[in-house]
Amino acid sequence: MGEHIVPGTGKRRLGVMGGTFDPIHHGHLVAASEVATRFHLDEVVFVPTGQPWQKSHQQVSPAEDRYLMTVIATASNPQFSVSRIDIDRGGRTYTIDTLRDLRAANPETDLFFITGADALAQILGWRDADELFSLSHFIGATRPGHTLTDPGLPDGGVSLVEVPALAISSTDCRERVRRGDPVWYLVPDGVVRYINKRGLYGEEAPQT
Ligand SMILES: Nc1ncnc2c1ncn2[C@@H]1O[C@H](COP(=O)(O)OP(=O)(O)OP(=O)(O)O)[C@@H](O)[C@H]1O
Numbered sequence: 001m002g003e004h005i006v007p008g009t010g011k012r013r014l015g016v017m018g019g020t021f022d023p024i025h026h027g028h029l030v031a032a033s034e035v036a037t038r039f040h041l042d043e044v045v046f047v048p049t050g051q052p053w054q055k056s057h058q059q060v061s062p063a064e065d066r067y068l069m070t071v072i073a074t075a076s077n078p079q080f081s082v083s084r085i086d087i088d089r090g091g092r093t094y095t096i097d098t099l100r101d102l103r104a105a106n107p108e109t110d111l112f113f114i115t116g117a118d119a120l121a122q123i124l125g126w127r128d129a130d131e132l133f134s135l136s137h138f139i140g141a142t143r144p145g146h147t148l149t150d151p152g153l154p155d156g157g158v159s160l161v162e163v164p165a166l167a168i169s170s171t172d173c174r175e176r177v178r179r180g181d182p183v184w185y186l187v188p189d190g191v192v193r194y195i196n197k198r199g200l201y202g203e204e205a206p207q208t
């Protein structure tokens with residue numbers, strides 16, 4: 001365990017950044033970019049959740065809005081792409097389904113699932129946690145306010161990596177918009193404009 005580069009197998013290396021992305025912010029983008037460089041990834045695919053079951057107690061913006069914000073935020077980076085698989089599958093989103101589908105669509109590819117320290121600490125509570133590690137390597141990225149520790153995950157299945165710390169959360173971005181405070185420079189400019197255009201996070205915001 002610890003920060004190390006997983007030895008190459010000669011296969012294509014695909015990073016997978018799953019998230020609710022409500023909205024996507026620069027913390028997500030910096031984590032993906034840093035991990036891509038350190039782990040020599042060929043591509044990072046961002047996968048917005050359909051229904052994030054662990055956030056069922058809170059209101060979540062429509063999947064199409066979260067998907068479009070993710071496309072806008074990643075469009076200028078040739079190494080980044082966005083997948084609709086979790087949205088189009090329907091129902092609650094489980095990472096085991098995400099990885100099975102990506103594995104089926106990309107047979108000659110090594111998968112690297114990227115999570116923040118908060119999500120990494122929860123993985124043993126995810127559906128079919130044992131099988132997750134046979135489908136993908138997991139990379140836990142530092143996140144301000146969350147300690148990056150080994151939560152007892154399988155040997156060799158997880159790497160921890162220090163990324164430049166950005167104390168940004170989607171929760172904070174939503175609250176700032178609700179209060180009328182700016183989110184410029186916390187999220188990409190196009191995402192600020194999209195939030196304004198769609199009236200997200202205000203009193204009249206569209207809901208799922
Ligand atoms: N600032 C950040 N630095 C590193 N990783 C992050 C950061 N923000 C989010 N992540 C990671 O990105 C993934 C997707 O996060 P998510 O879309 O839930 O954003 P969030 O900011 O945690 O949202 P919310 O505040 O609504 O819970 C998770 O693995 C999360 O740990």
Ligand SMILES: O=C(O)c1ccc[n+]([C@@H]2O[C@H](COP(=O)([O-])O)[C@@H](O)[C@H]2O)c1
Binds near residue numbers: 017018094095119
């Ligand atoms: O598979 C699960 O049981 C599971 C439980 C919670 C979160 N996840 C995944 O973790 C990623 C980050 O989730 P979130 O809720 O922090 O946006 C996203 O890809 C989710 O689908 C997955």
